[in-house]
Structure formats: C-alpha cells, structure tokens
Amino acid sequence: MRVTIADVARIAGVSKATVSRVLNTRGEVDRSTRAHVREVIDRLGYVPSSGAVGLARGSSRTVGMLVPSVTWPWMGEVLQGVVDTVEEAGFGLLLFTCNRGAESVGRFTRQVSAGAFDGLLAVEPEDTLSMLAALHRNGLPVVLIDDRGRHPEFPHVTAANHEGGAAAAHHLLATGRRTPLVLTGPLRFGCVRDRLDGFANACADGGYPLDPALVVESDFTEADARETVIRLLGEGRVFDAVFAHNDLAAIGALAALRTAGLRVPGDVAVIGFDDIPAARLTHPSLTTVRQPMREMGETAARMLLAHLQGGEPPAPSAVLPTSVVARQSTTGA
Amino acid sequence: MRVTIADVARIAGVSKATVSRVLNTRGEVDRSTRAHVREVIDRLGYVPSSGAVGLARGSSRTVGMLVPSVTWPWMGEVLQGVVDTVEEAGFGLLLFTCNRGAESVGRFTRQVSAGAFDGLLAVEPEDTLSMLAALHRNGLPVVLIDDRGRHPEFPHVTAANHEGGAAAAHHLLATGRRTPLVLTGPLRFGCVRDRLDGFANACADGGYPLDPALVVESDFTEADARETVIRLLGEGRVFDAVFAHNDLAAIGALAALRTAGLRVPGDVAVIGFDDIPAARLTHPSLTTVRQPMREMGETAARMLLAHLQGGEPPAPSAVLPTSVVARQSTTGA
DNA sequence: CTGAAAGCGCTTACAG
DNA sequence: CTGAAAGCGCTTACAG
Numbered sequence: 001m002r003v004t005i006a007d008v009a010r011i012a013g014v015s016k017a018t019v020s021r022v023l024n025t026r027g028e029v030d031r032s033t034r035a036h037v038r039e040v041i042d043r044l045g046y047v048p049s050s051g052a053v054g055l056a057r058g059s060s061r062t063v064g065m066l067v068p069s070v071t072w073p074w075m076g077e078v079l080q081g082v083v084d085t086v087e088e089a090g091f092g093l094l095l096f097t098c099n100r101g102a103e104s105v106g107r108f109t110r111q112v113s114a115g116a117f118d119g120l121l122a123v124e125p126e127d128t129l130s131m132l133a134a135l136h137r138n139g140l141p142v143v144l145i146d147d148r149g150r151h152p153e154f155p156h157v158t159a160a161n162h163e164g165g166a167a168a169a170h171h172l173l174a175t176g177r178r179t180p181l182v183l184t185g186p187l188r189f190g191c192v193r194d195r196l197d198g199f200a201n202a203c204a205d206g207g208y209p210l211d212p213a214l215v216v217e218s219d220f221t222e223a224d225a226r227e228t229v230i231r232l233l234g235e236g237r238v239f240d241a242v243f244a245h246n247d248l249a250a251i252g253a254l255a256a257l258r259t260a261g262l263r264v265p266g267d268v269a270v271i272g273f274d275d276i277p278a279a280r281l282t283h284p285s286l287t288t289v290r291q292p293m294r295e296m297g298e299t300a301a302r303m304l305l306a307h308l309q310g311g312e313p314p315a316p317s318a319v320l321p322t323s324v325v326a327r328q329s330t331t332g333a
Numbered sequence: 334m335r336v337t338i339a340d341v342a343r344i345a346g347v348s349k350a351t352v353s354r355v356l357n358t359r360g361e362v363d364r365s366t367r368a369h370v371r372e373v374i375d376r377l378g379y380v381p382s383s384g385a386v387g388l389a390r391g392s393s394r395t396v397g398m399l400v401p402s403v404t405w406p407w408m409g410e411v412l413q414g415v416v417d418t419v420e421e422a423g424f425g426l427l428l429f430t431c432n433r434g435a436e437s438v439g440r441f442t443r444q445v446s447a448g449a450f451d452g453l454l455a456v457e458p459e460d461t462l463s464m465l466a467a468l469h470r471n472g473l474p475v476v477l478i479d480d481r482g483r484h485p486e487f488p489h490v491t492a493a494n495h496e497g498g499a500a501a502a503h504h505l506l507a508t509g510r511r512t513p514l515v516l517t518g519p520l521r522f523g524c525v526r527d528r529l530d531g532f533a534n535a536c537a538d539g540g541y542p543l544d545p546a547l548v549v550e551s552d553f554t555e556a557d558a559r560e561t562v563i564r565l566l567g568e569g570r571v572f573d574a575v576f577a578h579n580d581l582a583a584i585g586a587l588a589a590l591r592t593a594g595l596r597v598p599g600d601v602a603v604i605g606f607d608d609i610p611a612a613r614l615t616h617p618s619l620t621t622v623r624q625p626m627r628e629m630g631e632t633a634a635r636m637l638l639a640h641l642q643g644g645e646p647p648a649p650s651a652v653l654p655t656s657v658v659a660r661q662s663t664t665g666a
Numbered sequence: 667c668t669g670a671a672a673g674c675g676c677t678t679a680c681a682g
Numbered sequence: 683c684t685g686a687a688a689g690c691g692c693t694t695a696c697a698g
Binding site for chain 3: 016023
C-alpha cells in the first residue's frame with residue numbers, strides 16, 4: 001500500500017542507503033544518481049514515514065505544547081504564533097492540556113517518556129511546575145511562555161511587565177489623570193508585582209505618588225473587578241482613572257462605572273492590560289497595554305527549535321516589549 | 334539511557350514477546366508472570382516508545398486537526414472539546430493550520446503521507462476541501478466540524494442552523510418585535526441559508542413575513558455590519574430588531590445603533606449567533622443563538638475515534654442543538 | 667502459557 | 683561514490 005524507501009531503491013536501481021542519502025542530502029552522492037533517485041521519489045510520491053525516521057534517528061521532529069486551557073482570551077494568539085513557527089520549521093505540534101487533575105498529568109508525562117516529542121513549550125504551568133522541573137532535569141528541553149511568574153530555572157519568554165505598568169502610568173498622567181485606582185491581579189504572580197511596581201514608580205516620578213488605599217487586589221475576572229469597583233465606590237473612594245491588570249478586569253470596571261452612573265473617560269479613564277480581542281469591541285472601546293502574545297509564541301517556539309536543531313541551550317529568557325493601545329476609554333476619541 | 338522493552342524482559346527474566354503481551358493485555362499470560370512483569374515495568378518506570386509502537390503496529394494513535402486559524406473567537410472552545418476527548422482516549426493531537434498558501438498545504442499533505450496521524454478533524458476547510466476529498470478517497474478517515482457549508486461527502490458535525498434561525502425569530506416575536514432586519518453572512522455558506530430559511534419561515538408562520546428589503550448580506554465582520562446598519566438607517570429603513578448571523582456582526586450592529594442614537598433594546602432589539610466569549614461582555618450584553626462549539630468538537634472527536642478504534646465508518650453526520658441565550662440586547666434586563 | 671524470529675521503514679557506521 | 687548489514691524499539695505470527 002504505502003510506498004517505502006525499499007520501493008524507491010528497487011525502482012531506481014540503487015540501495016536504500018543511497019536513497020536515504022539523497023533524502024537527507026547527507027554524504028556525497030553522484031549528481032546523476034541523485035537526479036535519478038529524485039525523479040523516482042517524485043514519480044512515486046514517496047514520503048518517508050515519520051514514525052520510522054523518528055525511531056531510527058531517535059527524535060520525532062515534533063514539539064509538544066502544554067497549556068492550562070485553550071479557551072483563555074489570549075491563548076489563540078499565542079497558539080497561532082507557535083503553530084506558524086513550528087510548521088515553518090517542518091516540525092509537528094502536539095497539543096496537551098492537562099487541566100483535569102492527576103490522571104491527565106499522568107497521561108502527559110507518559111507521552112514525554114514515550115518520546116512523542118523532542119521539546120516542550122509550556123504556558124503558565126502554575127500547577128505543573130514541579131513536574132516540568134523534573135522533566136527538564138531529565139533532559140527534556142523546555143521553554144516557558146509565562147505571563148505570570150518568574151521561573152529562573154527555565155528558559156522563558158515574557159512581556160515587559162514593569163515597562164508596561166510604567167507606560168500605563170505615563171499615558172494616564174499625560175491625559176491629565178492624577179488619582180488612579182489600581183486593580184491588581186493576584187499578588188503572588190510576578191507579573192502582577194512588576195506591573196504594579198512599574199506603575200507606582202512612574203506615578204511617583206511624575207509627582208503623583210499612589211494612594212495605598214487605591215491599590216486593591218482582584219483576581220483577573222470580570223465579575224470580581226466589577227464588584228470590587230462597586231464596593232469601593234460605595235465606600236466613597238474617589239479616583240479619576242482605573243488601571244486594571246488585565247482586560248477582563250478592566251471590562252468589569254467599565255460595567256461598574258456605568259452602573260454607578262459615571263462616564264468613561266469623562267469622569268474616570270480606564271486602561272487594561274493584554275489587548276484581548278474583546279478590548280476593541282467594548283463600549284467605550286478599551287485602552288490597554290498590549291502584550292504581543294503572538295510574537296511571544298513565535299519567540300518561544302524559535303528558542304526551542306534553535307535548541308533542538310542547533311544543540312546549544314536556548315537563551316535564558318526573552319522579554320518582549322509591551323505598548324499602549326489608546327482607545328476611547330482614556331481618550332474619548 | 335531510555336528503558337526499553339528489552340531491559341524489562343531481561344530483568345523480569347522473560348521474553349520481549351511476553352512483556353509486550355502484558356503491556357497490551359493481548360494473548361494469555363500466566364497470572365503470576367504478569368504480576369511480576371507489571372512490577373518490573375513499574376519499578377523501572379518503563380513506557381513504550383510511541384514511535385516504535387507506531388512503526389510496528391502501523392498506526393500512530395494520533396489524531397490530526399486542521400484549522401484555518403486558531404484565533405477565531407469560537408475556535409478555542411472547539412479545540413478544547415477536541416483536545417479533552419482525544420486525550421481522554423489516550424491519543425495525541427497534532428495541530429495544523431495551513432493558512433499560508435500552497436507551501437503550507439504541501440507541508441500538511443506530506444505529514445499525511447508520512448503517516449503522522451491516523452485520522453483528521455478539519456474545521457471549515459473552505460480552501461482545502463478538494464485536497465481533503467483526495468486524502469479521504471485515499472483512505473484517510475476525516476470528520477468535518479463545519480459551521481458553514483454542506484459537504485455530504487464527509488462525515489461532519491454541525492449545529493442546528495435552521496432551528497437556530499427559527500428560535501431567533503420566536504424569541505424576537507415573543508418579545509414583541511415585528512419588523513426585523515436580517516444581517517446575513519455570505520450567502521454562499523450553507524449555514525447562512527439555513528439560518529435565514531429558519532428565521533424567515535418562523536416569521537411567516539408567526540404572521541409577520543419578512544420584508545425582502547430588510548434582508549441584507551454582510552460578511553461576518555464587525556466593521557461591515559456596522560457600516561451596513563448605518564447605511565440602512567441613512568436610507569430611512571425602519572426596523573425594530575436585528576438578527577445578525579454571527580456575534581461579531583451583532584456587535585457591529587450594536588455600535589451602529591448607538592451611533593445613530595437608538596436605544597437597545599428599547600428602540601431596536603439585537604440578537605446574534607454563536608455565543609462567543611465577547612457576547613456577555615458587551616453593553617448591553619448580547620442575546621444570541623448559542624452554537625455548542627465545545628460539544629461540537631467533542632462529538633467530532635468521538636466520531637473519528639470510534640472509527641479509528643472500532644473500525645466501522647463514522648455516522649455520516651451529527652447535528653447539535655442550538656439554544657437562545659437571552660441577555661440585555663433583547664430583554665433589557 | 668511462552669519464546670525465537672521476522673518484520674515495521676528508516677538511518678548510519680563500516681567497507682570497499 | 684555506493685552497498686550490505688546492523689540497529690532503532692516495538693508487535694505478531696509461528697512453534698512448541
């Protein structure tokens with residue numbers, strides 16, 4: 001049924017070794033025999049079995065990708081960046097989401113032991129970090145795409161969170177805001193502390209140090225942000241801007257302000273973080289600090305592939321620049 | 334380095350064949366030797382090489398998935414449904430997006446020929462349909478997840494578009510609307526014609542046949558829908574509801590109505606189709622006909638896996654029910 | 667119930 | 683420059 005290297009060899013009148021050489025342009029092959037073998041390969045439509053090649057070579061030319069959930073708002077962009085890069089390099093991409101407890105973690109580690117892929121890209125592996133560390137120590141190349149923490153033990157790519165926080169502050173100050181409310185994400189995340197630090201420093205440097213009472217921890221969800229802002233308003237807190245640590249929370253703030261009868265950006269400006277697809281669809285559309293999720297996916301994939309192909313260990317980390325995307329929620333325009 | 338079946342056999346004092354038998358619970362094995370082999374396997378942490386197993390068995394226990402783009406609003410849900418189901422069955426999921434012209438299509442078909450996966454799940458393969466048909470004729474099991482067309486040559490799963498359209502009409506009629514504008518998607522898509530038919534029939538049955546001048550083709554984008562509604566309003570068209578054939582278009586309609594100073598749902602009710610994540614984040618939140626994208630992914634994966642595991646060809650099609658998700662854009666509540 | 671051997675489709679020293 | 687042979691790590695008749 002399947003055309004094998006033996007078929008090609010027989011029809012071309014050469015050995016399998018020679019066919020293999022022209023396939024991999026490895027070793028010297030006479031020009032004319034190479035041309036002839038090529039012709040037979042094309043005529044037969046021969047494609048080497050990836051399983052057999054992998055077994056013989058001891059590698060699968062496949063990259064694994066482990067994500068907590070594929071439905072998060074920005075995950076599609078990351079995944080697209082990864083898949084484009086991996087395909088371009090002629091590798092396959094095996095997708096895993098071990099979000100269902102020990103059983104699925106077990107299945108995943110089995111795939112690793114089975115040699116199903118040569119290297120792994122992992123997104124925000126909060127629950128699986130120790131497992132990944134173990135795999136990494138056992139020789140599995142790993143690159144993290146990490147929005148949240150600091151994991152110096154792995155090569156990783158992140159966005160410039162500190163600078164992003166500072167940029168948010170500069171944008172708000174430049175548009176005349178003086179007393180911002182900061183709606184942070186969970187403070188155990190490194191990215192959250194970075195965003196907060198960057199923002200706080202830039203505010204202080206600008207002459208308007210943050211009011212500690214206006215720095216409030218939230219949990220990255222729309223609902224909690226909405227309730228938190230409503231509560232603060234009820235307590236009589238006064239602020240002329242909101243810096244939310246992600247877009248979902250910013251959208252929650254938008255809803256809360258609307259409920260309270262406040263105008264955005266007239267009374268209160270709102271800036272988020274991420275630039276998820278929904279950010280341009282809200283009313284008013286949401287100003288936000290953009291994380292280049294697709295580029296982060298591409299970069300992580302390139303780091304891993306360079307390691308797999310070149311041999312040298314990947315650069316320890318890459319930090320990609322964030323940028324403010326100004327929309328109606330701060331500019332009104 | 335790697336623990337192989339030979340290591341297990343040697344240490345357990347049996348042949349590789351016996352180890353293979355206990356691994357696959359195939360053939361009779363003495364209870365005590367089985368227990369002993371199991372113990373050695375566990376102690377050594379042995380996991381069979383997926384490449385070697387695939388080569389020996391002639392199958393990869395891997396499913397391929399081909400999507401046009403992984404960043405579409407509802408793609409994450411489909412993908413999550415697929416990946417959960419495929420993982421549960423112990424299969425791997427290889428992801429492809431051949432959205433970059435002939436070169437990437439070529440790379441994809443090579444992966445097929447290389448036997449990298451046993452069966453394929455394809456989402457809306459508008460541009461690649463003829464390629465898929467060829468692969469299918471050559472024996473590759475294929476199941477389509479198809480929001481758009483009708484492709485009777487393949488097993489496929491779709492949502493109940495006709496019924497969904499009818500449900501949208503019933504919902505609007507029940508809330509007192511009489512002269513709806515229909516913003517269709519591209520009329521070349523089967524799903525669009527189905528949604529329109531269902532809607533038109535239900536309106537007629539309800540005693541309020543559609544005004545043909547209020548059935549307007551759009552292209553599923555927010556921008557085109559927005560401009561179209563603004564244009565129609567400018568032409569003096571009068572309607573008390575909008576049925577948009579997807580949520581992005583509905584969100585565009587929301588923006589247009591706001592620009593025109595019309596209130597939603599006070600002056601005009603709006604209902605979309607899909608239930609993308611952004612639908613609950615707009616203001617007013619968007620009533621929509623929900624397509625169960627995750628369940629569609631699960632169902633397609635199950636159909637394919639049943640075929641791969643059981644041998645029988647998959648059921649020709651599955652049609653999953655849609656449902657109206659009532660939110661503020663029609664109820665005001 | 668169990669083992670020796672062939673085979674899956676490649677690659678890679680080793681000779682020549 | 684080219685081929686014969688061994689080997690990658692499994693599975694599967696075939697014997698016994």
